[in-house]
Amino acid sequence: MTTPSDDAAESAPVPVRVVLPADPLLGTEQQEVVARLWKRRQTETGWAYLVGLPSYRDLEGGGVEAAEYRVWVRAPDHVRPVDGVDYDQVATERLEPSPTSVVREVLGERRPSGWVLAKVREGRGVLHAPDCEEAPQGAPLLGVEQALNVAENPGTRLCTLCGAAQELTPLLRGFDHITDSAPDDS
Template identity: 80%
Template sequence: MTTPSDDAAKPVPVRVVLPADPLLGHPEQEVVARLWRRRQTATGWLYLVGLPSYRDLEDGGVEAAEYRVWVRAPEHVRPVDGVDYDQVPTEPLPPPPPKSSVREVLGERRPSGWVLAKAREGRGPARGVLHAPDCEEAPHDSPLLDVQRALDAAENPGTRLCTLCGCAQELTPMLRGFDSIDSSDAGPGL
């Protein structure tokens, strides 16, 4: 709890909606409180309001006080007619961090791991295709494989590596060694 002298800002009146209590039969109520500050968050606005309260004194007496709490706006606050809220200290949502130049050039990273799409079961060795998790051909209900499990699956003669999503380009050097990359695998200009 705080007293009005605890803050140098000058509060303005605002209506605060108190919740209903159906067990006690109390309907929703509004009380006039003091608005100290506003803060924008990713999920909406919060208002720091001072609700009238009482405080016990050491000598057994009671004095008026203020209980400050953050409440959601507009769900729990209403304006008071004729009050100017332009002077209330306001903290806007901070701007998002700037994208790095590397991220701007390369784009967002794809999810880590690989996904094994199993082919129809039949005779012969197990068959399947390894994909990046965001590949259009990847099954959405398969678990993500870490690099070791993906390499183990790739060593199976019945497993292919998808060339659409880059799985083949990422895993082939780890399977066969980096010396196995020739100019046709390396891309244009190399």
Template identity: 65%
Template sequence: MSGGQIPSDAFTPVQVRVVLPDGQAVVARLWSRRQLHDGWRYEVGLPAYRNGPGDSVEPAEYRVWVRAPEHVRPVDGVSYDDVPTEYLEPPTVVQQALGPPRLSGWVLAKTGGRGPGRGVVHAADCEEAPAGTPVLTLDRALDAAQHPGTRLCSLCGAAQELDPVLKGFDHDAGDA
């Protein structure tokens, strides 16, 4: 199957062994599984108890997503063929070439000094961008970049991205 999700209409969860943080393994119910970019996650229902009306205690199930195969083991004789499974869509050729998407926007890192506009404009995902700084829209980043004393970071590409917009996409006549 190439993508999407297997319908879970008449699915009855099956048994699976879950390895707990302390190393012990318990039998749980497997509800679904999902393929992600960094591996598989299994939605399991762990047996538990909860307080009921009055002083009663009743059985319950705690559902959680766990990593597979690190925290999940099969139970002998159980078929997992009908477990609702969501497969990751394979990346397109363009996505493979471009890599993961970047965080959009820009941030202004203040550099101190006197006067307005002392700073560096970075792409939002730049390693040099200060944490917790508000993300600027394109218009705000361009406004900040026009102040004397503000420069564009060349490490993250803010200079290559914003300079053409600031300078009107100037081209040499010999480029055509």
């Protein structure tokens, strides 16, 4: 638990609504309270907000005084804006962009995994990578096993535009067919 004087170097807090969890054992429902937003932090999994919730603390002489309990909460799951409040001045820590690896620079971004089937007509289709410009939008994503089962159908063609043919053919026929000479029978 902290008091406002504990972090004097921070910027002035602004009001924010904090969603408190429901407690079925106590019979309470989810509630919102106005708290103070001290800081925002971008994380790998989203945003976290450091909020100060109003609280009390015991004094040594037996008295009680107002205090603030600071805790990091997930946004937007546990916080809501207060109408009319400007949040641009809140101290914000952003994630540094991760360095691009040499492999990623050379090969580019990874393609989405899986395959999609474009049905041409009854019993005929074309297998595509999900990001192929010829791939149908919203088609179900097939795993490798499903794609290979579909590719074995004589009515299925493998797209050469997106590389489906180059990637799935060795899995269907083995790697011997891609050499220029016949396999050595010796």
